[in-house]
Amino acid sequence: MPLVTCNYEARRRGLHKLQLITEAKKICPDVIIVLGEELGRFRDASKLLYKYLESFTSSGKVERLGFDEVWMDVTDMVDWNQGLLNTHDLTNSFFHLNKNDPTIGFSYDATTIAGHSFPNTITRDDPTNTPLPSQFSDPKDDLSTRLILGSHIAQYLRLGLEENQGYTSTVGISTNKLLSKLVGNLNKPKGQTTLLPPYTDSPDSLPNPEVEATNNVQLFLDPHEIGKIPGIGCKISQKLRNHILSRPAAFSTGLIYGPTEDPISVHDVRTSPSLNPAFLESLLSGPGSHRGTGLKIWNLVHGIDDSEVQQVKKVPTQISIEDSYIRLNTLSEVRKELTALTTTLLKRMHIDLLTDNAWLAHPKTIRLSTRPRPPLGADGTRTRSFTRISRSAPLPSYVFTLKDDVDSIAEKLVTSTLIPMFKYLHPQPSGWDLSLMNVAVTNMVEVSTEKGRDIKSLFSRKREWDVVDRDVPPDDVEEMEDVVDSVQHNVSHSLQPDTETENPVELRQQGSEDLILPLSQNSEEGWDDDGEEEVEGREGCVVCGAMIPRFAMDAHGRWHVMEG
């Protein structure tokens, strides 16, 4: 069995992710192995840190990636402070954190980058290094000034994180998400790195393809293995390697850890003949590829990333719980595990979607995914496959009840919804073995907080919803095209009003919350039908969660409207 992950101290002693435990024990006999995981505390810490950072922004542009990474768009802060600089005394500058209160902020030296830099010319952390390039003392050099400001706000936030929250951190500072994430890797742990200008080749260098780029973006990016670029995963990087090599690239056959195959660098890709967005688009097209992938990849190898730092989201798009199993091949075991998963899921829903005993959002859909263990081949070897299969169904609204305890709701959900979904997914009563099960709720519909107006629309008549439904074509959703830079440009922020998730959609679900499964799947296959999919005569009120007979729901809704 491998180490799924390990801390920095373990890495310092020579251990790494996905290393065999036996191997790890040889290298480091006193290694402490923790079996299983308990993600709750990580989730809590993540939220806390996230909120802390958010409190410094006015834009709310703080985007989380996993539990422990975050992008922060500090363009506003940089704009403001750049305008306040006193060019005659840059060494004694004051960084303002609040537009209304000029006393809030910190002192800094606006002639120097804080922390490390790429290329490594730098200053504070390493005083033996050569002085900064001359453009750094020139406040008219817009990008240089802005990166200096970015480096100081980063340092301030890092120190605050450590002093106030007790966490050390690593930061990268640049003009977009791609570059800031990658440059942050250079000084781990607890270091910060700024990608220095120039970001473009000087205008007097000839536009000659023979001449190599001299700008720092390309100097920094070019040596990276293509698969190390965020957004270029194993599928795309393998296709790119195959193309550059004109043969199938060696794929890592190592059972546990295949660090490198046929390494191909960003430089190799970027300078490959006839490499343009249209060519990449056709090279990378195929199942699972997105429209515009060609341009996106071309942009990435040129250091261009126009993706916006996302704003804080009040509710997650999905909550899912999963577990993996050595052996799971009987329905009673499945039922037991589903109940455990569902109980955890409901608790997570309470934590993430419930504030002051009121639901922030109602997920409309429940999904059950499994990963069947592939059967043994003729030679006794297993063809490893990690593909999942899934079924979705409307989420019954009784899960939003706050009166019943979580365990009884979980039991009801398992019996009436998840077990039938499972039988749909696995029509044979036996002969399967699952290595994983996942239960997820998705399709969040935010519950507006303006009670009266909201409740009225929640209980408006069904005919209106049908009209709305027909009048709105399914592909009506606007695509957001925002431009963000971390410190360089002004943000062009075009928030589209979120009009597509109106309450009528949610209410339409009310009448169809029972699981609907194709009859052929249900009756022709081997499961005994034990009448688990009973039709409920009542349904949960979307406002208070109470179970109300269907015929009385309208009146119940009018009561809510009057209560306000």
Added chain:
DNA sequence: AAGCTATAG
């Protein structure tokens, strides 16, 4: 709406 792929930590 449902099912799946690709990518991320």
Added chain:
DNA sequence: ATTTCTATAGCTT
């Protein structure tokens, strides 16, 4: 980060 346990975006049907 291909073995775990999540999460998001966007494709096809």
